[in-house]
Amino acid sequence: MISPEEHNRMANAIRFLAMDAVEKANSGHPGLPMGMADVATVLFTKYLRFDPKAPHWPNRDRFVLSAGHGSMLLYSVLYLTGYEDMSIEDIKQFRQLGSKTAGHPEYGHASGIETTTGPLGQGLANGVGMAIAERKLNLEFGDLQDHHTYVMCGDGCLMEGISHEAIALAGHLKLNKLILFWDNNSITIDGAVSLSDSTDQIARFKAVHWNTIEVDGHDQDAIAAAIEEAHASDRPTLIACKTIIGFGAPNKQGTHKVHGSPLGADEIAATRKALNWESEPFVIPGDVLDLWRTAGKRSVSTRNDWEAGLASTEAAKKGEFTRRFEGKLPEGFDAAISDYKKKLAETRPTVATRKASEDALEIINGILPETLGGSADLTPSNNTKTSQMHSITPTDFAGRYVHWGIREHGMASAMNGITLHGGLIPYGGGFMIFSDYCRPPIRLAALMGIRVIHVLTHDSIGVGEDGPTHQPVEQMASLRAIPNLMMFRPADATETAECWQIALKTTNRPSGLALTRQNLTAARTEYSEENLCERGAYNLAGSADAQVTIFASGSEVEIAVAARTALEAKGISVRVVSVPCTELFFEQPDAYRTEILGNSPVKIAVEAAVRQGWDAFIGPDGAFVGMKSFGASGPAKDVYKHFGITPEAVVAAAEAKLA
Ligand SMILES: Cc1ncc(C[n+]2csc(CCOP(=O)(O)OP(=O)(O)O)c2C)c(N)n1
Numbered sequence: 001m002i003s004p005e006e007h008n009r010m011a012n013a014i015r016f017l018a019m020d021a022v023e024k025a026n027s028g029h030p031g032l033p034m035g036m037a038d039v040a041t042v043l044f045t046k047y048l049r050f051d052p053k054a055p056h057w058p059n060r061d062r063f064v065l066s067a068g069h070g071s072m073l074l075y076s077v078l079y080l081t082g083y084e085d086m087s088i089e090d091i092k093q094f095r096q097l098g099s100k101t102a103g104h105p106e107y108g109h110a111s112g113i114e115t116t117t118g119p120l121g122q123g124l125a126n127g128v129g130m131a132i133a134e135r136k137l138n139l140e141f142g143d144l145q146d147h148h149t150y151v152m153c154g155d156g157c158l159m160e161g162i163s164h165e166a167i168a169l170a171g172h173l174k175l176n177k178l179i180l181f182w183d184n185n186s187i188t189i190d191g192a193v194s195l196s197d198s199t200d201q202i203a204r205f206k207a208v209h210w211n212t213i214e215v216d217g218h219d220q221d222a223i224a225a226a227i228e229e230a231h232a233s234d235r236p237t238l239i240a241c242k243t244i245i246g247f248g249a250p251n252k253q254g255t256h257k258v259h260g261s262p263l264g265a266d267e268i269a270a271t272r273k274a275l276n277w278e279s280e281p282f283v284i285p286g287d288v289l290d291l292w293r294t295a296g297k298r299s300v301s302t303r304n305d306w307e308a309g310l311a312s313t314e315a316a317k318k319g320e321f322t323r324r325f326e327g328k329l330p331e332g333f334d335a336a337i338s339d340y341k342k343k344l345a346e347t348r349p350t351v352a353t354r355k356a357s358e359d360a361l362e363i364i365n366g367i368l369p370e371t372l373g374g375s376a377d378l379t380p381s382n383n384t385k386t387s388q389m390h391s392i393t394p395t396d397f398a399g400r401y402v403h404w405g406i407r408e409h410g411m412a413s414a415m416n417g418i419t420l421h422g423g424l425i426p427y428g429g430g431f432m433i434f435s436d437y438c439r440p441p442i443r444l445a446a447l448m449g450i451r452v453i454h455v456l457t458h459d460s461i462g463v464g465e466d467g468p469t470h471q472p473v474e475q476m477a478s479l480r481a482i483p484n485l486m487m488f489r490p491a492d493a494t495e496t497a498e499c500w501q502i503a504l505k506t507t508n509r510p511s512g513l514a515l516t517r518q519n520l521t522a523a524r525t526e527y528s529e530e531n532l533c534e535r536g537a538y539n540l541a542g543s544a545d546a547q548v549t550i551f552a553s554g555s556e557v558e559i560a561v562a563a564r565t566a567l568e569a570k571g572i573s574v575r576v577v578s579v580p581c582t583e584l585f586f587e588q589p590d591a592y593r594t595e596i597l598g599n600s601p602v603k604i605a606v607e608a609a610v611r612q613g614w615d616a617f618i619g620p621d622g623a624f625v626g627m628k629s630f631g632a633s634g635p636a637k638d639v640y641k642h643f644g645i646t647p648e649a650v651v652a653a654a655e656a657k658l659a
């Protein structure tokens with residue numbers, strides 16, 4: 001048992017590590033770690049189930065610091081509880097180039113950092129995804145998956161719109177193992193929260209069916225009692241912790257001055273006095289460190305029991321559990337895609353790629369029990385629900401399909417959480433135009449290097465009648481600009497299957513599949529064992545010495561092919577290069593890129609989107625057939641004609657360049 005005095009000293013250890021590290025770095029955020037130190041101490045010393053010696057233990061409780069600016073709270077606790085890859089040296093290197101202790105917690109830098117946070121609100125929605133994953137896997141694997149997800153957020157996280165998407169869904173799904181600590185300190189950067197917000201947060205959470213508890217965030221017993229009450233709840237729980245930001249700094253606590261600046265030598269000296277802390281910076285008194293290290297060993301026997309449970313689990317189930325958490329695909333996956341491609345080479349379907357995606361998913365979901373599908377209320381449009389997938393409901397998590405509601409931002413962020421949790425591969429659908437609504441989590445998935453798959457249908461002016469608000473023009477370019485994101489734009493059913501295969505096999509990057517609403521003729525007519533999309537761009541037709549090379553992606557490949565036919569009829573030789581993924585293409589060896597780019601005197605790119613990015617294929621002198629403005633409402637064929645994205649336009653561009 002930890003006495004109240006011991007607790008205070010343990011919490012002060014967090015406070016001093018935070019203020020001293022911020023002081024040394026001369027930048028950072030001491031306010032939150034100092035304010036939430038008591039909550040963190042109660043949680044990590046009494047409730048959180050974790051083992052610093054086995055940080056990836058699949059059944060650990062998850063802890064997410066959604067208010068990522070308070071990173072020093074997390075780093076301190078990881079060091080204090082004995083994570084081997086978080087040393088006092090690492091703490092001293094806070095915010096330095098190449099250190100694990102980056103300004104905001106970055107996934108992969110050190111174990112115990114469950115997700116990258118900093119963009120406020122994301123961690124909360126990640127936590128919802130983690131809780132969904134736990135609930136789903138608990139049903140599938142029983143005791144092997146039975147843990148809580150704890151999130152710590154600030155006023156900022158709750159003000160961000162994404163928080164509402166996340167909590168509304170969590171309340172609806174009754175994610176009762178999700179517990180949110182809100183650092184209710186009434187302060188943000190500009191000053192008092194009341195400058196910009198007067199939300200009754202308790203009423204808000206109640207309205208979306210959360211259990212709510214209000215505590216003094218510096219009262220150890222009250223915090224503990226709240227956590228225990230939360231554990232017994234049949235709904236997710238908000239624990240509103242009334243805290244003093246920068247607790248302990250006598251002249252600055254309770255003000256925005258401690259949010260994000262070093263306290264300064266004088267104030268730190270005053271805080272040392274006020275909290276009766278004699279140690280030098282970065283020195284934790286032996287008795288306090290011992291208490292923390294002992295707390296870090298609390299769950300060792302629970303973990304050992306769990307390991308024994310796994311060892312005695314029946315072989316097939318054990319194998320499946322292990323495979324799933326290693327993120328490996330089952331045997332037979334590639335063979336199934338190959339068989340499917342063989343069939344496509346025979347049937348050569350004329351089909352919209354959104355439908356081709358559904359057909360591919362029908363095969364994929366039959367083999368991969370770990371896929372968790374979903375859509376932001378566009379299931380019939382995104383074609384994301386296959387025969388294997390029945391809907392998850394608040395009372396039935398046996399399904400494999402999440403109705404995310406009209407919540408693109410929350411969906412994408414929760415999908416990140418699902419992947420980070422492990423054991424499942426999430427894919428979610430939305431209109432490509434609304435990728436703008438979920439860009440932050442897509443970017444974070446790319447930054448973290450995690451496998452999350454976005455099914456982005458209605459990918460161009462080919463949307464037609466819904467008009468310019470629904471027709472992506474700049475989205476493809478802007479998504480391609482995100483480093484490490486594989487943006488695919490397949491041209492037919494075969495390419496769609498290949499892009500899905502790449503997206504699923506690539507464990508360290510997210511993918512987006514830009515898919516059409518309108519039907520496309522088959523670009524690929526021969527079976528190829530090789531996944532041609534893997535190289536990002538490849539020769540579809542014509543030879544290297546052609547006078548004209550046309551590069552195209554997705555729905556414009558058929559326009560390029562038709563233009564080729566017309567030009568060849570006029571005696572002009574043409575090569576068509578299909579470009580399903582520019583990101584992968586630019587990663588190919590020089591020789592391959594040189595070969596594909598070729599040296600035709602005339603180079604043309606066709607894409608029903610802005611030119612940005614295509615100059616890398618065609619150069620500044622190349623001709624681009626695509627969009628220069630927003631789209632227009634009308635039947636797709638008419639809209640294409642109106643904007644001059646037709647085989648005739650490509651032919652004209654080629655002839656003009658040749659002349
Ligand atoms: C999406 C987003 N917008 C803005 C910021 C910049 N920012 C970082 S912390 C912060 C204020 C957050 O206030 P609160 O959550 O109450 O934190 P506290 O000051 O209490 O530590 C802001 C605006 C951010 N990190 N993410």
Ligand SMILES: [Mg+2]
Nearest residue numbers: 155185187188
């Ligand atoms: Mg605050």
